[in-house]
Amino acid sequence: MIISNRRITGLAVGVIAELVEEIGPLWQERHQARLTSRPRKQAVGAGSKHRLVFVDRLPATLVHLRHGVTHDVLACWFGVDRSTITRAVGEVRPLLAERGCTVSPDVRLRSLADVVDHLGASGSTGIIDGTEIWVRRLAAGRQDRDKFISGRNKQNAVKSMVVTDAEGRVLWCSPARPGVFGRPVPATRPAPDARTRKLRGHHSRPPVRAGQALGRRARGRDSRRCRLPGLGAQTGGRVVTPPHRKFKKNAPDWYEEMYERQRKAHSSRRIRVEYGIAHLKNWRALARHLGRREHMSDTVQAVAGLLSHQQTADLTSTRQR
Structure with a gap:
């Protein structure tokens, strides 16, 4: 499993689980808002389903930020098209950037x-x-x-x-x-x-x-x-x-x-x-x-938020020992 090794994503499994619980509903809410904001010939929810669900979109974004892996490589890794990875990273990265830096579990x-x-x-x-x-x-x-x-x-x-x-x-x-x-x-x-x-x-x-x-x-x-x-x-x-x-x-x-x-x-x-x-x-x-240079601000703040979250988790686990 890709998330089982911290060297791949830069984050511990527990931190990734917290991200899924926190960001998953936000991603789903924005996805539904995009579907309902434009004229449609099909009902919302009809048509083909996502081949790359959110619990895969998040690790793909983390690997891209951690190792700079190209979208082509990630597409082969997850068995989807390159455009799917590009769309997934473009959706998840702003959500990570908006989280801010974690100082303690209740302070951002x-x-x-x-x-x-x-x-x-x-x-x-x-x-x-x-x-x-x-x-x-x-x-x-x-x-x-x-x-x-x-x-x-x-x-x-x-x-x-x-x-x-x-x-x-x-x-x-x-x-x-x-x-x-x-x-x-x-x-x-x-x-x-x-x-x-x-x-x-x-x-x-x-x-x-x-x-x-x-x-x-x-x-x-x-x-x-x-x-x-x-x-x-x-x-x-x-x-x-x-x-x-x-x-x-x-x-x-x-x-x-x-x-x-x-x-x-x-x-x-x-x-x-x-x-x-x-x-x-x-x-x-x-x-x-x-x-693209216009994505740099989201990338910097997303990485800062992820790093601070992991540092806080490591500090908390050290104090509990």
Whole structure:
């Protein structure tokens, strides 16, 4: 059985059973709504039946997200046509994306505001970083062809902001965006994405600790745009950014020692978000996306929701032992 091996779907059997119980009725409801929303010559329910039922559509979508398996391979695996797999993935993926990230069995985070409220209520620390996902290059002559180019790696990519807790467990991922503000930017810069998510608008709420990537400074013309100056002051100190370097040239020895100590202390706390991003990238759909770019936001948020659900289940089972 395909769902009996966690290496295939990335999820335990118990988590998949919970997904079937939660998403199955939603899929059936939307399917019936589509049938009744258009003029029909046959009654609803007449005609041929699905060859791929929902309990097969969900594992097919999970395998596609986990390993990046093509629709042709999945069609041969499940004994259906390729178009059936494409339709199944297109129906199940938005349902997975709408679930949000699971923090506990009764808490789901679906927006940045939810994350801020959760961190404030629990008194825990959140860590923010940006990541990029490579996508296919647009055809020559297409409008905004350069919009997806990463200024750091010179690759076509979309960016997403990832929020984890202090242990590296995923709390939320933003929808994917081509570059930042519609122009090429270095891949190590999560700052404008945070601004577009109105992070500063939540500064009156309980503390959120955010960190930028350190040690991956951009070169040349991009180096001036890599930092997030003033965000700590603009949020009343609730967002903690890397220490500002006051002496750029001929710094005293005592200052170099102090700055290096502060930088390492900040980096050692912020590194947990890199672990969370690494777990996300274990899902091949986020390592390099070869499908349509308009599906990237659903793919990112679906994978984040699945990963957080499995992490919560593992944490719960560990505590019960």
